[in-house]
Amino acid sequence: MVEVSTIAAHGRDGSGKGAARALRREGQIPAVIYGAKEAPKSIALDLRMISREIHRAGFFTRLYDLEIDGAAHRVLARDVQFHPVTDIPLHIDFLRFVAGAKISVEVACHFTGEEDCPGLRQGGVLNVVRHTVELNCPVESIPSELLFSLADLEIGASIHISAADLPEGVTPTITDRDFTIATVAAPTIVEEEKDEESKEGEEGAEGEEGAEGEGADEDKGD
Numbered sequence: 001m002v003e004v005s006t007i008a009a010h011g012r013d014g015s016g017k018g019a020a021r022a023l024r025r026e027g028q029i030p031a032v033i034y035g036a037k038e039a040p041k042s043i044a045l046d047l048r049m050i051s052r053e054i055h056r057a058g059f060f061t062r063l064y065d066l067e068i069d070g071a072a073h074r075v076l077a078r079d080v081q082f083h084p085v086t087d088i089p090l091h092i093d094f095l096r097f098v099a100g101a102k103i104s105v106e107v108a109c110h111f112t113g114e115e116d117c118p119g120l121r122q123g124g125v126l127n128v129v130r131h132t133v134e135l136n137c138p139v140e141s142i143p144s145e146l147l148f149s150l151a152d153l154e155i156g157a158s159i160h161i162s163a164a165d166l167p168e169g170v171t172p173t174i175t176d177r178d179f180t181i182a183t184v185a186a187p188t189i190v191e192e193e194k195d196e197e198s199k200e201g202e203e204g205a206e207g208e209e210g211a212e213g214e215g216a217d218e219d220k221g222d
Contacts (some may be wrong), residue, residue: 002065003144004074007053009043011068029089033066033075036096043068047089053079054089060146061105063097064078072186076103076139101139104173106132113151124155127185132158133161134173141167148181158183 012030020030029047034040042068053059059080065072076095081091095103103184109131115199116122133146146164160178172179 003058004065005053005063006072007045007049007069009045009066009068012042015042023046024090028177029092031092031094033073033096034092035169036098038096041073045092050092051089057108061107061142061144063139063142064094066094069125076142081215096217097139102136102169104134104136107135107143108132109144109146109148111150111182116151117153117184119153119155119157122151122155122188124184125187126150127183128181129180133164135166135170135179135197136173137167137170141169143167144168146181153184155184157207202205212214 009031012019023030025042026210027047027158028044029050031043031045032040033043035160053062053064056062060077062077064075064077067073075094076097077092078095079093080089082088082096083090083195102186109128111126111128114126117124120126135143137143143166148159148163159181161172161181162178163181
């Protein structure tokens with residue numbers, strides 16, 4: 001079941017850049033609720049509170065009950081605009097919850113079983129191909145994350161999307177192939193060390209040849 005969090009908000013009448021700047025000076029952030037064939041609703045939220053939510057994992061997959069004037073509006077965050085220099089959130093778009101509706105969301109991939117992965121114990125490296133996967137989900141069944149087990153994977157093995165335990169009704173937006181999530185790649189440290197030793201050997205040989213040439217020239221001079 002998707003997580004639902006409750007946060008306080010209030011309606012706002014003003015619009016435009018001037019009104020938005022005034023809100024931010026008061027420690028608030030402008031936002032809008034849209035969708036479900038209803039008129040958009042302009043709101044404001046506490047900047048410090050919503051900033052904490054934004055930096056929690058799964059912000060875009062978590063349902064929120066926005067409490068506005070005593071009424072709860074269930075929504076899903078769809079977009080956040082940030083200041084290009086300070087990275088402070090400037091505006092948020094929320095989509096109204098509609099039971100049974102399907103939406104596309106990016107869900108983060110996480111990995112377990114590193115200590116039981118023979119490929120990693122042998123010096124292999126986890127190569128993550130996709131850090132997130134786009135899924136088509138009923139709004140009631142959005143997974144907070146996708147978990148993939150690395151246990152028993154040897155060097156050269158791959159993890160594909162088919163290994164994900166998806167909730168009922170949830171499907172990847174890419175359906176024409178079993179795409180790769182991550183691989184356990186072979187170690188490259190030994191080869192790099194050999195290359196360095198080879199370079200050092202070549203440099204040493206060049207130095208010896210140079211020394212012999214200098215000695216030969218000195219003999220001719222005598």
